[in-house]
Amino acid sequence: xxxxxxxxxxxxxxxxxxxxxxxxxxxxxxxxxxxxxxxxxxxxxxxxxxxxxxxxxxxxxxxxxxxxxxxxxxxxxxxxxxxxxxxxxxxxxxxxxxxxxxxxxxxxxxxxxxxxxxxxxxxxxxxxxxxxxxxxxxxxxxxxxxxxxxxxxxxxxxxxxxxxxxxxxxxxxxxxxxxxxxxxxxxxxxxxxxxxxxxxxxxxxxxxxxxxxxxxxxxxxxxxxxxxxxxxxxxxxxxxxxxxxxxxxxxxxxxxxxxxxxxxxxxxxxxxxxxxxxxxxxxxxxxxxxxxxxxxxxxxxxxxxxxxxxxxxxxxxxxxxxxxxxxxxxxxxxxxxxxxxxxxxxxxxxxxxxxxxxxxxxxxxxxxxxxxxxxxxxxxxxxxxxxxxxxxxxxxxxxxxxxxxxxxxxxxxxxxxxxxxxxxxxxxxxxxxxxxxxxxxxxxxxxxxxxxxxxxxxxxxxxxxxxxxxxxxxxxxxxxxxxxxxxxxxxxxxxxxxxxxxxxxxxxxxxxxxxxxxxxxxxxxxxxxxxxxxxxxxxxxxxxxxxxxxxxxxxxxxxxxxxxxxxxxxxxxxxxxxxxxxxxxxxxxxxxxxxxxxxxxxxxxxxxxxxxxxxxxxxxxxxxxxxxxxxxxxxxxxxxxxxxxxxxxxxxxxxxxxxxxxxxxxxxxxxxxxxxxxxxxxxxxxxx
Amino acid sequence: xxxxxxxxxxxxxxxxxxxxxxxxxxxxxxxxxxxxxxxxxxxxxxxxxxxxxxxxxxxxxxxxxxxxxxxxxxxxxxxxxxxxxxxxxxxxxxxxxxxxxxxxxxxxxxxxxxxxxxxxxxxxxxxxxxxxxxxxxxxxxxxxxxxxxxxxxxxxxxxxxxxxxxxxx
Amino acid sequence: xxxxxxxxxxxxxxxxxxxxxxxxxxxxxxxxxxxxxxxxxxxxxxxxxxxxxxxxxxxxxxxxxxxxxxxxxxxxxxxxxxxxxxxxxxxxxxxxxxxxxxxxxxxx
Numbered sequence: 001x002x003x004x005x006x007x008x009x010x011x012x013x014x015x016x017x018x019x020x021x022x023x024x025x026x027x028x029x030x031x032x033x034x035x036x037x038x039x040x041x042x043x044x045x046x047x048x049x050x051x052x053x054x055x056x057x058x059x060x061x062x063x064x065x066x067x068x069x070x071x072x073x074x075x076x077x078x079x080x081x082x083x084x085x086x087x088x089x090x091x092x093x094x095x096x097x098x099x100x101x102x103x104x105x106x107x108x109x110x111x112x113x114x115x116x117x118x119x120x121x122x123x124x125x126x127x128x129x130x131x132x133x134x135x136x137x138x139x140x141x142x143x144x145x146x147x148x149x150x151x152x153x154x155x156x157x158x159x160x161x162x163x164x165x166x167x168x169x170x171x172x173x174x175x176x177x178x179x180x181x182x183x184x185x186x187x188x189x190x191x192x193x194x195x196x197x198x199x200x201x202x203x204x205x206x207x208x209x210x211x212x213x214x215x216x217x218x219x220x221x222x223x224x225x226x227x228x229x230x231x232x233x234x235x236x237x238x239x240x241x242x243x244x245x246x247x248x249x250x251x252x253x254x255x256x257x258x259x260x261x262x263x264x265x266x267x268x269x270x271x272x273x274x275x276x277x278x279x280x281x282x283x284x285x286x287x288x289x290x291x292x293x294x295x296x297x298x299x300x301x302x303x304x305x306x307x308x309x310x311x312x313x314x315x316x317x318x319x320x321x322x323x324x325x326x327x328x329x330x331x332x333x334x335x336x337x338x339x340x341x342x343x344x345x346x347x348x349x350x351x352x353x354x355x356x357x358x359x360x361x362x363x364x365x366x367x368x369x370x371x372x373x374x375x376x377x378x379x380x381x382x383x384x385x386x387x388x389x390x391x392x393x394x395x396x397x398x399x400x401x402x403x404x405x406x407x408x409x410x411x412x413x414x415x416x417x418x419x420x421x422x423x424x425x426x427x428x429x430x431x432x433x434x435x436x437x438x439x440x441x442x443x444x445x446x447x448x449x450x451x452x453x454x455x456x457x458x459x460x461x462x463x464x465x466x467x468x469x470x471x472x473x474x475x476x477x478x479x480x481x482x483x484x485x486x487x488x489x490x491x492x493x494x495x496x497x498x499x500x501x502x503x504x505x506x507x508x509x510x511x512x513x514x515x516x517x518x519x520x521x522x523x524x525x526x527x528x529x530x531x532x533x534x535x536x537x538x539x540x541x542x543x544x545x546x547x548x549x550x551x552x553x554x555x556x557x558x559x560x561x562x563x564x565x566x567x568x569x570x571x572x573x574x575x576x577x578x579x580x581x582x583x584x585x586x587x588x589x590x591x592x593x594x595x596x597x598x599x600x601x602x603x604x605x606x607x608x609x610x611x612x613x614x615x616x617x618x619x620x621x622x623x624x625x626x627x628x629x630x631x632x633x634x635x636x637x638x639x640x641x642x643x644x645x646x647x648x649x650x651x652x653x654x655x656x657x658x659x660x661x662x663x664x665x666x667x668x669x670x671x672x673x674x675x676x677x678x679x680x681x682x683x684x685x686x687x688x
Numbered sequence: 689x690x691x692x693x694x695x696x697x698x699x700x701x702x703x704x705x706x707x708x709x710x711x712x713x714x715x716x717x718x719x720x721x722x723x724x725x726x727x728x729x730x731x732x733x734x735x736x737x738x739x740x741x742x743x744x745x746x747x748x749x750x751x752x753x754x755x756x757x758x759x760x761x762x763x764x765x766x767x768x769x770x771x772x773x774x775x776x777x778x779x780x781x782x783x784x785x786x787x788x789x790x791x792x793x794x795x796x797x798x799x800x801x802x803x804x805x806x807x808x809x810x811x812x813x814x815x816x817x818x819x820x821x822x823x824x825x826x827x828x829x830x831x832x833x834x835x836x837x838x839x840x841x842x843x844x845x846x847x848x849x850x851x852x853x854x855x856x857x
Numbered sequence: 858x859x860x861x862x863x864x865x866x867x868x869x870x871x872x873x874x875x876x877x878x879x880x881x882x883x884x885x886x887x888x889x890x891x892x893x894x895x896x897x898x899x900x901x902x903x904x905x906x907x908x909x910x911x912x913x914x915x916x917x918x919x920x921x922x923x924x925x926x927x928x929x930x931x932x933x934x935x936x937x938x939x940x941x942x943x944x945x946x947x948x949x950x951x952x953x954x955x956x957x958x959x960x961x962x963x964x965x
Binding site: 695697702703706707709710712716718719722725726729732733736737738740741744745749752755756757759761763764767768778779783785786787789790793794797798811812814815816817821822823826830833837839840841843844845847848849850851854 | 870871872873874875877878879880881882883884885886888889890892894895897898899901902905907908912913915916917918919920921922923924925927928929931932933934935936937938939940942943944945947949950955965
């Protein structure tokens with residue numbers, strides 16, 4: 001076990017270093033795209049195989065592999081230790097499995113990119129950091145992975161760093177994440193202070209000790225809530241929840257496989273993983289749980305409403321990701337951590353599939369763009385449509401070309417059948433059409449929220465209603481995205497001659513595999529009325545598993561359970577049909593947005609302005625900080641700091657100006673001083 | 689008594705020559721006063737039974753170096769200047785320091801010098817330091833130094849020619 | 858023959874004192890004269906003063922090494938005179954003066 005874990009961890013790191021260093025120092029190596037990509041993919045595929053072996057041989061008892069003592073100082077004793085249990089196994093399977101598929105996909109997607117040799121080392125490094133995060137046995141190793149994925153996310157968002165916009169997006173992601181990381185650190189400090197004060201001996205943040213009932217008993221109710229909330233703030237940074245979600249849509253500046261791997265399937269779920277891992281602790285802070293559920297629900301509906309108005313295919317998916325993450329936090333908040341992890345899994349399947357599908361589409365549209373450029377049909381190179389949706393709804397397509405804009409697409413099903421079918425399956429999965437994966441996980445989340453409301457906690461009903469509304473919206477915006485992209489007639493210029501083609505097999509194989517998983521992935525978590533959830537049993541393990549569940553059993557009549565199940569189907573179908581009707585038959589293509597716009601009335605403006613959150617942060621946080629810096633710190637810097645520095649320099653200069661008189665340049669003066677020295681030395685010798 | 693007399697005679701001549709060099713207004717006069725001092729010192733060497741050094745002194749210093757000096761002085765056609773003009777602070781300090789250093793050296797000589805000569809006859813000393821023995825010492829024990837001095841003189845010759853060339857600077 | 862001159866009966870101190878006097882006169886020449894050539898002469902005087910002391914010691918101890926050293930000093934003095942005077946000529950060509958207080962390129 002110990003060797004396997006080491007191999008799983010070190011293989012991505014080693015091949016990342018190998019590919020990176022070879023690419024850096026041997027420029028000729030950069031041309032071997034298949035070698036670099038193949039090694040990069042193997043660096044994830046082999047750990048996946050090893051994880052499957054570990055999974056099959058897993059007996060239900062957590063195992064810890066400790067390698068060496070990382071930090072030993074006073075009461076602090078951090079081991080470099082990893083943990084194999086149900087939760088880390090599930091997460092590792094997702095990370096390496098989806099990761100391997102996306103690596104394979106990247107071989108085709110990144111083909112011909114001048115940064116190809118950088119891409120795979122970054123991606124492998126990300127896998128290494130993510131595995132550190134999910135396999136960690138203590139919070140510090142977890143934090144190491146936590147920061148590592150942040151760094152890789154930064155590197156990969158700014159992958160095409162020559163464009164200032166991409167660098168700005170990378171910076172935004174990094175800086176916003178710092179806020180969450182700071183909260184994470186504060187939580188660590190509080191835990192350390194409490195535990196070392198009340199117990200003797202060394203403490204290493206290891207989960208075995210930390211999550212034991214006797215250790216949790218050391219915390220007061222208030223402290224526990226503070227710690228839980230600080231961890232949640234950390235999670236909102238990584239997992240893009242209100243108020244720190246603003247970085248994720250901008251993070252789409254990175255290559256599409258990065259969006260699929262990091263900003264949809266794995267990294268953004270690490271906040272959720274953290275909460276699930278600490279679920280015994282978080283469950284003891286009910287107020288924090290309520291806050292988590294409400295924030296999750298708000299994020300879900302907010303992002304879903306924004307997603308309806310977006311025209312960039314990747315931005316729709318980005319807001320969809322934020323929205324689905326909101327769902328997961330909703331689930332965590334109502335105490336259903338295993339459902340949250342279940343949704344993490346299904347979401348990883350269908351959202352990765354959607355992102356990779358969008359990448360395939362963008363790949364094809366780039367082909368069209370190059371052809372049009374070649375024919376001289378495009379005025380300005382890569383000009384983008386105005387980023388203001390309100391304006392562009394009235395101006396559907398004005399001659400500029402953006403390979404990511406859904407308004408320039410349409411009718412792609414003729415050209416890219418594999419992409420189309422997989423995208424459709426994933427769309428139906430995320431919309432919640434049974435029996436696809438999204439239906440079961442989403443339904444379970446909503447059921448758990450309803451259950452809470454039914455058992456007396458009114459806010460359970462509130463988040464349930466919000467969740468249902470979000471489910472409808474999800475079905476609408478995803479169907480809209482599918483229809484605009486694949487149905488109808490092509491809307492780019494010269495569509496008769498300039499046609500995209502299906503992507504190479506390295507890109508379609510992952511799509512097919514992920515689509516298949518989106519179909520069958522849900523069956524591990526069937527609702528209770530259909531036979532019970534396997535993943536629930538696996539993760540919770542009758543209270544002995546890593547994911548805790550509330551102690552008090554909640555009960556809902558079977559009839560209501562069935563009712564909710566059918567309601568879930570109905571709302572998903574209603575959303576899909578609504579979008580289909582409005583866009584397909586009501587009016588064609590982007591003009592359909594007019595009817596959506598009419599439906600929402602003045603709210604639509606708010607949605608399309610993304611609730612002005614960025615502007616609000618700019619006004620409330622960035623501007624005061626910048627102005628404060630200008631008014632207070634700049635004068636302080638100029639007067640006090642520079643004054644001190646310049647003062648020292650001036651003092652030295654003044655002294656030097658007086659002293660320079662000594663250096664007359666007349667040799668005789670120097671000789672005089674010389675003889676004076678001789679006289680002094682002789683005098684000293686005589687007087688001795 | 690003769691040697692005492694001769695010593696004081698040449699000593700007075702040497703000091704007078706040195707002072708003359710110091711206060712002469714014209715560089716040519718300074719050089720001529722200097723030559724007088726050098727001759728006096730050569731005579732002192734002779735009275736010390738160091739004939740070889742005495743002869744070299746006359747040949748090298750009085751004969752070669754001083755002639756070079758006179759050549760340069762005349763070449764540059766220097767106007768004579770007031771040698772000790774206004775007694776500015778620098779000169780006052782210089783004289784004070786000079787007196788002080790002299791007093792100190794004399795004090796050292798008179799008070800602290802323990803190396804009083806052992807009984808070596810002047811004949812013995814003259815034998816030991818005869819031109820023959822100096823030559824033997826130079827070409828055996830100090831042969832390497834002698835070669836180095838030769839190289840140094842060559843380098844100085846070349847350097848002097850280069851420096852004095854019109855186009856050099 | 859002439860060695861009747863009983864050198865060693867004369868105290869070594871007298872020679873050293875004379876050497877000191879000549880040396881200090883040389884020092885004064887360096888310090889107070891402005892003419893570079895006279896300064897140079899003064900330096901030669903100091904060298905001679907040192908030579909005198911060396912020869913006096915050499916005769917006192919009947920040691921040939923002192924006079925060998927004097928020989929070397931004279932050689933170096935000759936080299937120095939050649940180079941030094943060449944420098945003075947070059948200097949004069951550039952500055953039209955040999956007064957050291959008018960040449961102060963190193964002034965701070």
